[in-house]
Amino acid sequence: MNVIASRPAPQYPPHARTYRYDEIDREFLAERIAEFSDQVARRLRGELTEDEFKPLRLMNGLYLQLHAYMLRIAIPYGLLNATQLRQLALIARRWDRGFGHFTTRQNIQFNWTKLEDVPDILRALAEVDMHAIQTSGNCIRNVTTDEYAGATPDEVVDPRVYAEILRQWSTLHPEFTWLPRKFKIAITGSPNDRVAAQVHDIGVLAKRNVAGAMGFEVHAGGGLGRTPLIGRKLRDWVPEDEFLGYMEAVLRVYNALGQRDNIYKARIKILVRDLGDAFVEMVEREYATMPRDPYRLDPAIVAAIAAHFAPPPFAALNDIAPPEDPEFAAWASRSVRPHRQPGYASVTISLKPVGGIPGDASADQMEVVAALAERHSFGEIRVSHVQNLVLPHVRQDELFAVWQGLRAAGLATPNIGLISDIIACPGMDYCALATARSIPVAQRISERFADLDRQLDLGECFVNISGCINACGHHHVGHIGILGVDKRGEEVYQVTLGGSATNDAAVGELVGPAFSYDDIVDAIETIIRTHVAHRALGERFIDTYRRIGLTPFKEALYAAA
Amino acid sequence: MPLLEDGRIVDDPWVTVADDAPLPEAPTILPLARLQREAAALAGRNGPLGVALPPDVAPEAIAPLLGRLALVELTLPSFRDGRAFTQARALREHHGYTGEIRVGGHVIPDQYLALLRCGASTVVVPEGADPAVWDAARRVIGIAYQHSAAPGHPLSLLRRKLEVA
């Protein structure tokens, strides 16, 4: 066994509730880095072919993109503490170009890394108990959860506890590292789905029964990409202690039977769709015949992990009225969210400035957020699946100071949930798979709708942009979805309407022929004008669309042609 | 091709025979179809028997015969094709199989440890493979977060240290 000196525990903000590594976890990480450093060395020496190295580097989050290697770092279920965010800023400065890109899987990517630097970057990450394990590859990816976990008033069960259990269980799982295709799990503990559970390979709703016992509703076979599908409910109730055993059973059926000869049919959603009820029966059969004891999730383990996520020491406060500053009020109306603890609130930090790159944050901005988190949010930060950041636990009487701090760093755009709060994948500007650019389309839309009064008047509207059919920008579930494709060597953009990723999950409908790069923003403008012409008082875009259907939009868009 | 056990190259007493070749006295690995076809006749044979189980066949298909089999050979058609991992686990866990599980095909050293943890016993490695590289690969990670089908490991979930023979 490799002998690696264990590192001292990092100095974390005392009350930040992230999972705290112990000696064993740190030793594991050191071993994993040693393994990958050796793999890099073998590749550079030519002992591993690129074919053999590629899946190994992918399982360590390292892609070869259009212009450079991209390193995707896992932010476990979107939870960070201030020390960790500062280290990400340091990595951005030392090994990248001074910025990072937060993703829809609550991770962060660096776009300009070098292969030979990656072992050093991984060591820097390990100093703060972070890594890039399984952020790519045909394995179980970073588990995602509600960015307001532990803070939101509608939470029934704290999903972080089970997300961490899933993280540990899936880390270098011996059986499920060479799956037919990637595998994404989302878990929520609130009846209001903020994790898009129904469009995941497995979507889990943690809940309690009438007797107060913990259990899980399990869905499988949802997904976006080339074949968007809403998941199927496998079980209404899996008791807590059977959770991992049941997960094993689902993964086993998939690993044995998922298609391996066609990359476009390899996700579990195709297997679930094709087998239907038979899939559910096979999982049940697998589960019924496997030995239970080795897979029983001991309540003692759950309790030990739950201790990491105990509530921070909230002060006994009452809710207060916000200060009467119009600019602050405009920001607060979008960014401040009720908290379960009286006198507190959650703050969503927009990474979507007008004309900016959705999800990007500079090293300087990361440090500002880290400092604000330390001062005002028990040192905790969350990454949201719409590529924003969250300060989960802010005292209401400190909101004004937080806003001022954010505003000084260009982080107080009051557009959360509005039309310029766009999800966009990196697109062809960075991604080797992309067929069209996404980011500049997002930038131009946010510039077109820069007028905040107009955005507020339009109300909630989700625009999601993907630069290829793989749908990393979740275009299918945007109220307005934009998909960039290649047409004879040039970019064109298809538009879908009516998608949703929440409890009423739906896949958007294609509105008609694609638009050119030059015309796509005008097309979005036309769609919005059509909505405004037809809407009832205060009606959201999605509700207008559901009421009047596709035709009025189609007519407005293509009438002139 | 060389056979690896416990990180060392070992002698391989087993002979793989084709569908219609005569059975030797030596320990023999049969194609699945032949094993199934000649199951009754083979019942009287004294020499050790094994079977090559293709990746698309569930171990359940040979469950009634497992008591007669001293070896099951699994295959990775490509190192990216991980069905053998699930087959190995099923053999150990569902069927209580205690014989040798051998893994052939396109296996890379970086998969060795995981194969062992899924219950594999031996790996067929390419001609000229350096056993030191394979041995290092099974030792590089000494911590596991899951239950393992490898013998001798405690039946507990989540973190613990592995013990490599």
Next chain:
Amino acid sequence: MSSTPKARPATAPVVFTANRLRDGRVVWLGAEGSWVEALAAARVFPPEAAAEGLALAKQGERQQQVVGVYGVEIRHLAGAPVPLKFRERLRAAGPSIAAEPAGWRLAS
């Protein structure tokens, strides 16, 4: 994922590109089997010599210099090679958006 001259015979002049193994940067097959960062310095093969160019470029993969070799059809514009496809023009020129925060280069 990428266009290869194998997919169909080249009908325009071709240059060869790849990413450098060590740092991933975009490089082009230049004179005498070298790999250069500027498209302008790439060796241009006439369509009928595309196979020969690919064979030469593949040596760079075997020598652990580059990864993911493929051919890019170009035309000449004011004497300089310009890829026919938008993707390849973007790859040659770098991202069309700000690829670093304002002031980053000055500060570093």
